[in-house]
Amino acid sequence: MSKRTVIPFGPQHPVLPEPVHLDLVLEDERVVNAIPRIGYVHRGLEKLVEKRDYTQFVYVTERICGICSFGHSLGYSQCIEQLMGIEITDRAEYLRVIFHELSRIHSHLLWLGLLADGFGFEALFMHAWRLREQVLDIFEECTGGRVIFSACDVGGFRQEVSNETLKGIVIVLERLREEYRTIAKTLLDDSSVKSRMVGVGYLSHEQAKEYSMVGPFARASGLEVDERLLGVGAYGELSSFEPILSDQGDCYARCDVRVKEVLQSIDIINELVAKIPEGDVMVPVKGSPEKDAETMMTLEQPRGQAFYYAKGNGSKFLARMRIRTPTSQNIAGMVAALSGAELADVPMVILTIDPCISCTER
Amino acid sequence: MSYVSKSPWIIHYDGSSCNGCDIEVLAALTPLYDAERFGVVNTGNPKHADIFVVTGGVNEQNAPVIKQIYDQMLEPKVVVACGACACGGGVYQTCYNVLGGTDSVIPVDAYVPGCAVRPESIIDAVVAGVGILEEKAKAMKMNPAHKDRSESDAASGAHVPVAQVDDVPGASGAGVE
Numbered sequence: 001m002s003k004r005t006v007i008p009f010g011p012q013h014p015v016l017p018e019p020v021h022l023d024l025v026l027e028d029e030r031v032v033n034a035i036p037r038i039g040y041v042h043r044g045l046e047k048l049v050e051k052r053d054y055t056q057f058v059y060v061t062e063r064i065c066g067i068c069s070f071g072h073s074l075g076y077s078q079c080i081e082q083l084m085g086i087e088i089t090d091r092a093e094y095l096r097v098i099f100h101e102l103s104r105i106h107s108h109l110l111w112l113g114l115l116a117d118g119f120g121f122e123a124l125f126m127h128a129w130r131l132r133e134q135v136l137d138i139f140e141e142c143t144g145g146r147v148i149f150s151a152c153d154v155g156g157f158r159q160e161v162s163n164e165t166l167k168g169i170v171i172v173l174e175r176l177r178e179e180y181r182t183i184a185k186t187l188l189d190d191s192s193v194k195s196r197m198v199g200v201g202y203l204s205h206e207q208a209k210e211y212s213m214v215g216p217f218a219r220a221s222g223l224e225v226d227e228r229l230l231g232v233g234a235y236g237e238l239s240s241f242e243p244i245l246s247d248q249g250d251c252y253a254r255c256d257v258r259v260k261e262v263l264q265s266i267d268i269i270n271e272l273v274a275k276i277p278e279g280d281v282m283v284p285v286k287g288s289p290e291k292d293a294e295t296m297m298t299l300e301q302p303r304g305q306a307f308y309y310a311k312g313n314g315s316k317f318l319a320r321m322r323i324r325t326p327t328s329q330n331i332a333g334m335v336a337a338l339s340g341a342e343l344a345d346v347p348m349v350i351l352t353i354d355p356c357i358s359c360t361e362r
Numbered sequence: 363m364s365y366v367s368k369s370p371w372i373i374h375y376d377g378s379s380c381n382g383c384d385i386e387v388l389a390a391l392t393p394l395y396d397a398e399r400f401g402v403v404n405t406g407n408p409k410h411a412d413i414f415v416v417t418g419g420v421n422e423q424n425a426p427v428i429k430q431i432y433d434q435m436l437e438p439k440v441v442v443a444c445g446a447c448a449c450g451g452g453v454y455q456t457c458y459n460v461l462g463g464t465d466s467v468i469p470v471d472a473y474v475p476g477c478a479v480r481p482e483s484i485i486d487a488v489v490a491g492v493g494i495l496e497e498k499a500k501a502m503k504m505n506p507a508h509k510d511r512s513e514s515d516a517a518s519g520a521h522v523p524v525a526q527v528d529d530v531p532g533a534s535g536a537g538v539e
Contacts, residue, residue, distance in 0.1 A: 129393065
């Protein structure tokens, strides 16, 4: 047996936009074990619920993570609405799903760019981010913010988005789809890109099940987990929804799943814009959650299932707010996928789970 | 702005932020905003960097990391605090694990407001940082504490003599107008 070496990876590392530390235990060039250490981004947001009342806390949940900011405010708002028995309007439900899918497109484009940067294909990184700006322009036009929108609130949707604007969004997305196909083709068919991804960081179906993986990471190992299948909100109005699966379980499969999910999200938005009902987007919210009333919600974030739990205490302040985010689920799978990988492939494996450390640590 | 005398290389570290500012820092480098036209390059090595871009607040665990990156950077260096959290804690100000803004561990030269910051303001701050960088470089030449080092460098031929640097047009003026 060769001698073991430990190589520290992170928290400051060129491929990591966010800080996470890994101790990589190596035998020659092969990783035999990876020991993650987190806590660089921990702020203690769940405790903040004692100092901010339930309407103010929407803004805090948005700032759990800047990439999935809309998803977090959506999950929190749905949770409080369930807790207080508020019925929101159909138009607000549709708008929420449209914006949630738009943030999935922006998140996946961002990730595809980072992935390209991870294997040294800088031109592809720049092109993916150039396309992403078109989605951010939509956000800015409709809500005023590029990454934090403050659009979703308890009781509905803050901004009225006119039907003309929605039709404009569809036109922009159709144009984006054409440009996106060239990027997708390079990511999936280029032989140099394939040589970095095929067979790297393999996670079997059984392992994915055993570690309870979520999101595109699990779907790339053939596990059919997608919270959108539950049909909460306007997802129930879709004529059909099939999660995108792959059974290869390697980095290439994870890339493949996300590439196709962008196109799927465009289709979902097109369908919902065609069907969106007229009406108000906000209902007035009065009172506060009852004492010891509890509720939970799940939501499909761009990175997978997010879980929200809230408990009222009879006043404007919640007794407890608990959020479990997709990356905290996926870290165990990442460690499993890392063992056996070459040292040079480590950044690829870490990137393909799409780690969101801000979400994980809150 | 008509003229920048130096291509500033930046190093970016995410403190305890929400990611919003981090992706805007990267967005500032990508085609729409394209800070690379000013020669701004994002580097992973503190020793290559002139400007330290920090996003997010400081907590117990990342304070030593921020300090270490800052210490590894060579003089002259500029620190840019990007976003409300890096400027003073932002929405997380009252959280139990947040010590405050970047200036609670290292000196900050430029503060960029916004939650999340806009790429335009990041570019503005980095370009202003070049001006501060030059002032610092000038102050280093005046300061006797640094004199010994520059003299020995000049003797070994590693550095251009101070007088010659001043002769280069524009090198002594502020980079930003």
